[in-house]
Amino acid sequence: MLLEIRDLHVSVGETDILKGLNLTVNPGEVHAIMGPNGSGKSTLANVIAGRPEFTVVRGEVSYQGRDLMALLPEERAREGVFMAFQYPAELAGVRTWQFLKASVDAVRKHRGMKELSIREFDRLLDEKRRMVRIDADMVKRSVNEGYSGGEKKRNEVLQMAMLDPTLAVLDETDSGLDIDALRIVADGVNSFRSPSKAIVMVTHYQRILGYVSPDRVHVLLDGRIVRSGGRELALELEEKGYDWVRAEAA
Amino acid sequence: MTQTLTRYERYEADFHALDTAGRPQWLQDLRQTAWTRFLDLGFPTARRGNEKWKYTNAAPIARMEFGHDGRSRPNGLSAETTDAAIPRHDAWSQLVFVDGVFAEALSSRPESTDEVRVSSLEEAVLSNSETVESHLARHTPFEDDGFAALNTAFLRDGAFVHVAAGADVETPIHLVFLSTGNAAPTVSYPRALIVAENGSRATVIESYAGLNGGRYFSNSVSEMVIGEGAEVEHYRLQEESEAAFHVGSARVVLGEGGAYSSGAFSRGAALGRYDLSVLLDGPGSACRLSGLYVTSGTQHLDNNINIEHAKPYTTSRLNYKGILDGRSRAVFGGTVLVRKEAQKTDASQSDKNLVLSPYAEVDSKPALFIYADDVKCGHGATAGNIDEETVFYMRSRGMDVDTASRLLIHGFASETVDTVREPNLRAYLESQFLDTLPGRRLEF
Structure with missing residues (x-):
């Protein structure tokens, strides 16, 4: 078991968002979390990554058998947890190259691997950026500054590829992408799939599931997973909408 | 009041003691006029209505007694001592002034040619340079500026750069103003006159720096005349000693189609003030002003910028940034004045501040005064700490808060350093300026 979430209750300020969420993710699996706006999808992704403003009121999140909530965001990243942001921050004056080097250095150091030389790092970066079709000039620019929506999402996938996490949580990485960008992102995600890694895709639409085939699909409604199934559940949702699940869950 | 008189007595004694034998009458008259003006104006106070000195208190300077020796010579100073305090590059022409007086032995100036003359002002005055006479103190309105009046009253030496029409001087000219800062507080009056004739570049x-930790007062004035179609790149590094007072000004006048770009980097002095005034006096002239101020401890740094669009089709771009830490304070005053005649003016000004400590404070006051009706003008100012969302983004990539903050602060400042076109100076700023920025441990 890679990730196990049991009875998770999360609030922001006075508002309860997750209200007893359960989820189990095994190595090698791809999970899709679907649900309408405001159901708590993004909160789930951000809680896993360790966003400070969320308070875990109750429940457990264990990652590789450890209490994930006890770790700082940077410790989670070094332990192999990665979240692709829905709205990645823009870092004025911090070049993508510099940013990735600092990230990769921090993660490798923690994992007891030797620091990459500039040359080794460049070789790795060249390989990974080609995969998501980010050109050499772009990594010299400030992180996400002046990037198009699609470029930002591809940059998230580039970071995932560079950091080589064990658990990747994609927070609406597919939203706002045209068909070409969606394909590039999906290819990047597919090439990341392996028997030892897992992916949790938070998404609003089943569109990306046509490119990245999930093992499990979950419907998140009002802070709880109310239905789980295989790939066919996504198609059913596409056809019938969420009201159908809502009616059944009630 | 009595105290004030005593204070000026010291300046007065030094004024009369300044050896100006053999100087032309026009210079003697100029000095006398400036001295009289200084006695009328005195040092500025933050009194009501004095917008230019509203947030900076010059009283610590006014209260202190500073000795002045216009004949001091750099005894025992070697290039090794001075190089430690300033950027330098073998390819640059360099004039070094110690306590305002030209230090030939520390300088490496080019031979004067038909294209460019780089000399001390004293030499230029003694050789009856017409260029000096027609420009010196003609562009600095010391009538309403006590500090500029005082500097002019003590005008004896300084730097003189004259670029002939059409000349393209590739070698950067570095003017270094060092203060020795000995046990007793001293004052010096650095001065520079730069004349770039039509079509020149x-x-x-x-550079302003101190050699010892002592308290001193550096009161500088630079004048720059940029002819028609001429281009001047001007960089200014204020790296005075921690205990120093620094009040400097630069006045720039541009002719038709002239271009002026400036990069002002300040991080020294206990109390520092820089007045930069640009007069866009020819149609189509343009200026691009960048600045970075870094304050910590109990420092107080003030940048006061005045841009006057006097003619049509003139452009100004003003981008300043500040990084504040500790209990320091920074002031940014930026005024853009667009005269009625200056139609098609395009002006923008921005001042952004990174305030790292809850005890630090910035007063940022950009202002526009527009008297023409067909113009494009904008301004803005921001102040804030490092964005928590941004730090979370970086932490989620494995960086700790320290590393994330350092990268963000470095990135914020490097946007200004990147505007420096002279590669050797940019390299200096990257290694000496960016790498010594305050770090910040943010609490989350």
Whole structure:
């Protein structure tokens, strides 16, 4: 078991968002979390990554058998947890190259691997950026500054590829992408799939599931997973909408 | 009041003691006029209505007694001592002034040619340079500026750069103003006159630094005349000693189609003030002003910028940034004045501040005064700490808060350093300026 979430209750300020969420993710699996706006999808992704403003009121999140909530965001990243942001921050004056080097250095150091030389790092970066079709000039620019929506999402996938996490949580990485960008992102995600890694895709639409085939699909409604199934559940949702699940869950 | 008189007595004694034998009458008259004006104006106070000194208190300077020796010579100073305090590059022409007086032995100036003359002002005055007489103190309105009046009253030496029409001077000219800062507080009056004739090009770097930790007062005035179609790149590094007072000004006048770009980097002095005034006096002239101020401890740094669009089709771009830490304070005053005649003016000004400590404070006051009706003008100012969302983004990539903050602060400042076109100066700023920025441990 890679990730196990049991009875998770999360609030922001006075508002309860997750209200007893359960989820189990095994190595090698791809999970899709679907649900309408405001159901708590993004909160789930951000809680896993360790966003400070969320308070875990109750429940457990264990990652590789450890209490994930006890770790700082940077410790989670070094332990192999990665979240692709829905709205990645823009870092004025911090070049993508510099940013990735600092990230990769921090993660490798923690994992007891030797620091990459500039040359080794460049070789790795060249390989990974080609995969998501980010050109050499772009990594010299400030992180996400002046990037198009699609470029930002591809940059998230580039970071995932560079950091080589064990658990990747994609927070609406597919939203706002045209068909070409969606394909590039999906290819990047597919090439990341392996028997030892897992992916949790938070998404609003089943569109990306046509490119990245999930093992499990979950419907998140009002802070709880109310239905789980295989790939066919996504198609059913596409056809019938969420009201159908809502009616059944009630 | 009595105290005030005593204070000026010291300046007065030094004024009369300044050896100006053999100087032309026009210079003697100029000094006398400036002295009289200084006695009328005195040092500025933050009194009501004095917008230019509203947030900076000059009283610590006014209260202190500073000795002045216009004949002091740099005894025992070697290039090794001075190089530690300033950027330098073998390819640059360099004029070094110690306590305002030209130090030939520490300088490496080019031979004067038909294209460019780089000399001390004293030499230029003694050789009856017409250029000096027609420009010196003609562009600095010391009538309403006590500090400029005082500097002019003590005008004896300084730097003189004259670029001939059409000349393209590739070698940057570095003017270095060092203060020795000995046990007793001293004052010096650095002065520079730069004249770039029509169609010429030049790069001028000014550095201000202290050699010892002592308290001193550096009161500088630079004048720059940029002819028609001429281009001047001007960089200014204020790296005075921790205990120093620094009040400097630069006045720049541009002719038709002239271009002026400036990069002002300040991080020294206990109390520092820089007045930069640009007069866009020819149609189509343009200026691009960048600045970075870094304050910590109980420092107080003030940048006061005045841009006057006097003619049509003139352009100004003003981008300043500040990084504040500790209990320091920074002031940014930026005024853009668009005269009625200056139609088609395009002006923008921005001042952004990174305030790292809850005890630090910035007063940022950009202002526009527009009297023409067909113009494009904008301004803005921001102040804030490092964005928590941004730090979370970086932490989620494995960086700790320290590393994330350092990268963000470095990135914020490097946007200004990147505007420096002279590669050797940019390299200096990257290694000496960016790498010594305050770090910040943020609490989350």
